[in-house]
Amino acid sequence: MTFKPATALFCTLTAITLALSLGASPLRAAPDDPASVEDETAAFDASALWDEVRADFDLFYAYRDRRGFDADAYLNRVGAYVTAADKQAEFRRRLNRATYAFTDPHLGFGPSDDQDFNVIPTASDLQIGYEAGRYVVLDVRAGSAAMAAGVRPGWMFTHAGDEPVDDATRKVFDPLIDNPSDAQRAYAATLLANGRRTGDRALGFKTADGEAIDLVLANPRNFAWVVTTQPHIETRWIVQDDGTDIAVLRINNRLGDNDLIIGFDAAMRAVLDADGLILDLRNTPSGGNTEVGRSIIGHFVEAPTPYQMHERPSLEREFGVPRRYVEYVLPRRPAFDPKRTVVIGGYWTGSMGEGIIVGMDAAGVQTIASDMGDLLGNKSDFTFAGGAITHSIPTETLFHVDGTPREDFVADIALAAADSDERGSDPAIRAALDYLSADN
Structure with a gap:
């Protein structure tokens, strides 16, 4: 296969606009x-x-x-x-x-200070899992300091600074939890691997070959800011060996910016002649809003189509009356054949990015993803102490239209890692190209 030059839309924003466009996290x-x-x-x-x-x-x-x-x-x-x-x-x-x-x-x-961990997944580049007493690198964010240093999925995460990870994870919960669950250990290890808001990270790993490696990695918050300087949308073309042209639309963490609606419409008009389309949502960790989400999905439906279910538990808790409703997406132009489309996601697909993938699945689009950001529900913001303390809290649970909780969604092609494999290559793009080349 060969690659054509990439094009970009909406390149550089002011610092104020950047801060506002980061969306849910x-x-x-x-x-x-x-x-x-x-x-x-x-x-x-x-x-x-x-x-x-x-x-x-x-x-x-x-x-x-x-x-x-x-x-x-x-x-x-x-x-x-x-x-x-x-x-x-x-x-x-x-x-x-x-x-x-x-x-x-x-x-x-x-508001956060230097003692807080980085916000994940926005300011992160490593995802850590826990199983059978081992802390395993599940994925490494493309373009990040961790990727550049050679960290790969399958490595063991062994030390945070000079401290064994198991001891450090317990301290994250001390004195509130004596024996963290596997999910809590994995979450704490991911926080530790991505460090606090300032300073580099000193991390210890063991490679797949058993070699112990100590690394000092730049703070992933630096890369999060780099992403805000990247184009809203990047378009590139891949020419398959059989001569088919595949367009790849990659969104760079702008799902909370309503200007993306116009930008995505323009990007769609530029790829209408493509033999296949890959919508890449692996760089959308900060979530966004449903106006942007529905505007994107609308290009791939021919009729009003349900795309997610909402439930508001507070109403049942307060009044004893549950509320659940289904949100629809309506067709938008230009339209593209959902059967020639693949949407891909991973651990740095958060909130609205997760919602788009679930909604595209409901619309019949092929989905390829690892586990995603698991930013739960639809959040609201509260303030206390006269505004001195802010509180971000999910007030609605969200579901696939088939009733599956969004955080439990499994893609049509489920990947262990979406940004990098053990060799540092791109497993999600490879899987998407294979799917579009097959007789589906």
Whole structure:
């Protein structure tokens, strides 16, 4: 196969626009920003503030009782832990730390400071899994510092700094959880592998051949900012050995920017003669909004088509009346044949990116993906202490139209890793090309 030159739309944005376009999981304010500086003179009643936070959490957190542990018992421990803080900033840090037990990147308390871990998946380049006592690199983000350093899926993650990873993961939950679950260990290890908001990471690995390697990697938050300077959409062409032209549309973390609607329409007009189309959503970790999502899916449907289900547990908790509804996508022009289309995703496909893949699946488009970002539900933002503490919380659960929770969706072709394989090549593009070359 051969490659044609890439084209790009919407190249460089101002810093303000960049910050706004990151969508559901933005890069947090820098430590010296006014929003993240503690007011030492502010009145602070830890017990009253916790009662307010707990009431909203219990009512509105859609996944409160779906994370595999006793939420009531855990939150009682959290209450004792956070109310022991003597300053509001420490109270906020403890609250944020307590959210890690729910293994939900959509859940957090801000504004962040240097003591917080990087926001995942936005400011991350390593995804770590845990099984049978081993912490395994599941995927490495394309273009990142970790990829450039040669880290590959299948490596063992052994040390965070000088500390064995198993000890470090326990400390992430101490003193709230004595024996973390496998999912919690994997989540904590991913936080550790991607480091805190400032500074490089000193990480230890063991390769597939058993070689111990120590690396110092740049902070993945740096790469997250690089992504904001990349084009909204990149178009490239791949000429298959049989002469067919395949267009690849890659979106660079702009699913929260409504300007992408116009940009994507233009990109579609430019690829209408393609023999096949690959929609690449592997670089959309920060989520976005449903207007952008529906605008994209609309190019691949011929009639009004359901694309996701919503459920709002707070209404049943408060009134005893459940609410579930189905959201539809309507056709848009120019149209492209869904049978000649593949959509690909991976661990850096978050929230609205996950929703688009689920919606494209409902529309009959072939899906190829590893596990994705698992940013749960549809989130809302709350504030406490006169706006000094912010709270990001999923208030709706989301489902495929067949009833599968979005976080449990499995693609038509399920990959172990989507950004990189053990050789550093691109497994998702290879699988998509194979599918489009086959007689489907």
